[in-house]
Amino acid sequence: MKPPICAICNKDFRVNIKSGGKVWFNISDEDKTINDANNEEIGFIAHPRGLAWFCGEHLDIAKKYSHLELKEAFIVIRKELNL
Ligand SMILES: [Zn+2]
Numbered sequence: 001m002k003p004p005i006c007a008i009c010n011k012d013f014r015v016n017i018k019s020g021g022k023v024w025f026n027i028s029d030e031d032k033t034i035n036d037a038n039n040e041e042i043g044f045i046a047h048p049r050g051l052a053w054f055c056g057e058h059l060d061i062a063k064k065y066s067h068l069e070l071k072e073a074f075i076v077i078r079k080e081l082n083l
Pocket of ligand 1: 006007008009010011054055056057058
């Protein structure tokens with residue numbers, strides 16, 4: 001599991017974990033297969049694909065695009081934020 005660092009701005013909010021949150025994105029069939037393989041090998045310790053942390057500032061926009069796959073969502077979010 002990754003530490004709570006915003007996937008958009010890299011803000012580390014470990015000190016105040018409730019200021020942000022986790023968002024599950026859609027995962028492709030390919031990623032699902034990888035997840036299953038990883039889980040069998042090393043248990044459930046690995047950070048699952050399709051899951052990302054966001055600070056309070058970026059949590060809403062992340063949820064707005066959570067129906068997309070992570071890669072696609074990042075492209076759209078960055079575009080919307082002019083990053
Ligand atoms: Zn952020």
